[in-house]
Each structure stands twice: as C-alpha cells, then as structure tokens.
Amino acid sequence: MVFAYIVPPWFFRIDSLFEIIFSISTLIIALTAFKIYSLSKEKNILKFGIGFLLLAMSYAIWATLNAITIPQLQEKITGVEIAQLLTLSLLGTNIYMMLFMAGLVTLAYATFNIHKGGIYYLLLGPTLTVIAVSLEKLITFRIIAIFFLSFIAYHYIDSYSIKQNNKTLGALISFSLLFIANFIYLFAPLNSLSYVISHGIELLAYIGLMAVLLRTLQHSSQ
Amino acid sequence: MNKKRNRLEIIKDILEVIKNKSGKIKPTHILYKSNLSHGMMDLYLTELLEKEFISEKTEKGKKTYSITQKGQNYLSQYSLISNFTESFGLS
Numbered sequence: 001m002v003f004a005y006i007v008p009p010w011f012f013r014i015d016s017l018f019e020i021i022f023s024i025s026t027l028i029i030a031l032t033a034f035k036i037y038s039l040s041k042e043k044n045i046l047k048f049g050i051g052f053l054l055l056a057m058s059y060a061i062w063a064t065l066n067a068i069t070i071p072q073l074q075e076k077i078t079g080v081e082i083a084q085l086l087t088l089s090l091l092g093t094n095i096y097m098m099l100f101m102a103g104l105v106t107l108a109y110a111t112f113n114i115h116k117g118g119i120y121y122l123l124l125g126p127t128l129t130v131i132a133v134s135l136e137k138l139i140t141f142r143i144i145a146i147f148f149l150s151f152i153a154y155h156y157i158d159s160y161s162i163k164q165n166n167k168t169l170g171a172l173i174s175f176s177l178l179f180i181a182n183f184i185y186l187f188a189p190l191n192s193l194s195y196v197i198s199h200g201i202e203l204l205a206y207i208g209l210m211a212v213l214l215r216t217l218q219h220s221s222q
Numbered sequence: 223m224n225k226k227r228n229r230l231e232i233i234k235d236i237l238e239v240i241k242n243k244s245g246k247i248k249p250t251h252i253l254y255k256s257n258l259s260h261g262m263m264d265l266y267l268t269e270l271l272e273k274e275f276i277s278e279k280t281e282k283g284k285k286t287y288s289i290t291q292k293g294q295n296y297l298s299q300y301s302l303i304s305n306f307t308e309s310f311g312l313s
Contacts, residue, residue, distance in 0.1 A: 032306070039295055040230070040303045041273040044312045111311060159311035167309035216309045220302035 054103030
C-alpha cells in the first residue's frame with residue numbers, strides 16, 4: 001500500500017511552510033464566505049465556506065503531520081518508535097485525505113445551486129468509502145480529487161463565459177492550477193520532484209484565489 | 223433593454239422597494255414596483271420572511287411588509303455580497 005510521498009531532503013520543513021500557507025489562505029476564504037453568508041443567508045455561500053474550511057483543516061493536519069514526523073525521521077530512532085511514527089503518519093494521512101475530499105465534494109455541491117441534502121450524501125458517502133477501502137489510498141484519493149477539480153474548473157469556465165472579468169478568470173486559473181497540481185501529485189509516490197512541483201503549483205493556485213478575494217473586497221469598498 | 227436580473231438583484235430590488243416606502247408596503251405595491259409575476263413574488267417574500275429580512279403584519283385583514291435590520295444590512299453590504307458570488311461563480 002502506498003501511503004507516503006517521496007520528499008527530497010532539502011524540501012523538508014519547506015513543505016510544512018507551504019501547507020501552513022495553504023491552510024491560512026483557505027481559512028481566510030472560508031471566514032470571508034461565512035461573513036457574507038451571515039449577511040445574505042445564501043446557502044451556496046455557506047456551502048462554499050464549509051468547503052474551504054474543510055480544506056483548511058486538511059492542510060493544517062498535513063502541516064502538523066509533517067512537522068511532527070519529519071524531524072523524528074531525521075534522528076536515530078528505535079524500531080518501536082518507527083512503528084509508532086508510521087501509525088501516526090498513516091492516521092494523519094487518512095484524516096487529511098478525508099477532510100480534503102469532503103472539502104472538494106462540498107465545493108462541487110456548492111456550484112450545483114441545488115439544495116437537496118440527498119445529493120450531497122450520495123456524492124460524499126461513496127467518495128469517502130472508496131478511499132477508505134482502497135489498497136492504494138493516495139493514488140485513489142488523487143484520482144477522485146482530479147475528477148472533482150476538473151468539474152469545479154469546468155464550472156468556472158462556464159462562469160467566465162457568462163461574466164468575463166479578471167476575478168472570474170482568476171478563479172478559473174486558480175482552480176485549473178489546483179487540478180494540475182493534483183494530477184502531478186499522482187506521481188509523487190514514485191518521484192520526489194513531483195511533490196515539489198505540485199506544492200509550487202498549489203501555492204500559485206492559492207495566491208491566485210487570495211488575489212481574487214482581495215480584488216473582490218477592494219471593489220466592494222469602493 | 224433591461225438585462226435579466228439574478229436572484230440577489232431581485233432580493234435587493236424588493237428590499238429597496240420596501241425601504242423606499244418608509245419601510246412599510248402592501249404586496250400589490252411590491253408586485254407593481256418589483257416587476258415580478260405574482261407567483262415569483264410570493265416565493266421571494268416567503269424566502270425574505272424566512273431569512274428575517276422583512277417582517278409581515280396583518281391589519282384589518284390586509285398584509286403589510288416592513289424591512290428589518292437584517293434586510294437593511296443586506297442592502298448596505300449588497301455590493302460585497304454580489305461581488306463575492308460573482309467572483310467565485312456562486313450566483
């Protein structure tokens with residue numbers, strides 16, 4: 001079973017920093033969405049906020065996991081400690097995958113503009129179950145993430161075709177970058193460079209989303 | 223020609239109509255001013271009541287609507303709400 005990515009030694013700790021940035025960016029978007037939901041009571045905005053909050057939590061788990069396990073792996077540890085570390089790593093990775101996938105499913109559901117809990121249940125249940133029972137969890141997780149991100153990116157192509165402006169283009173590019181990053185992550189259990197490139201592309205995606213958010217807030221205050 | 227209004231714009235228009243009538247208005251006036259069908263107006267009024275953006279009073283068998291503080295907040299922050307939903311494809 002593949003449950004770890006190959007990380008180049010020089011990228012240790014830098015990746016945790018990236019994941020903290022991802023977590024903070026997604027949390028800021030989630031909190032802004034909740035604030036706007038409190039004003040508008042629009043359910044789609046609430047779902048969008050919950051989706052980003054789940055992503056923020058997943059990145060926080062991933063960053064914490066890397067921060068705990070990697071320094072210990074660099075030290076001389078006993079067989080028992082390695083076993084404990086692997087258990088912790090496996091548990092953390094599973095929680096990260098479930099939260100990240102729940103976030104993507106919630107974001108995709110927010111784009112439907114349909115308020116039927118049954119559809120959400122049908123999307124989330126099988127998705128999480130397939131990952132939970134899969135023998136190649138990381139690969140299965142990334143493939144399903146790619147499907148959801150391609151759907152979300154397509155939604156933004158649709159949005160951009162209706163409202164052609166820099167903000168919708170920014171959201172389209174950002175979600176497309178997330179799609180590309182997840183595609184490259186597929187190769188990270190085999191190739192250490194894929195892990196670095198994916199992190200770099202993911203960083204660009206969140207910089208893009210933060211820029212969209214900032215432009216939105218600036219336009220609204222004018 | 224007027225462009226097709228989205229949900230958020232229609233809600234804003236209804237709230238503005240109520241606000242401009244000193245915050246108290248009959249359904250027929252809303253129907254006339256908001257440019258909606260009777261069925262659509264009923265749906266929107268139900269939604270606005272659920273969201274507590276407006277309140278309903280019945281006097282001598284006739285309904286009147288007034289805007290609440292939440293409705294006022296919606297109007298004052300409409301630009302933010304509209305820009306956010308547009309930017310993130312949620313409208």
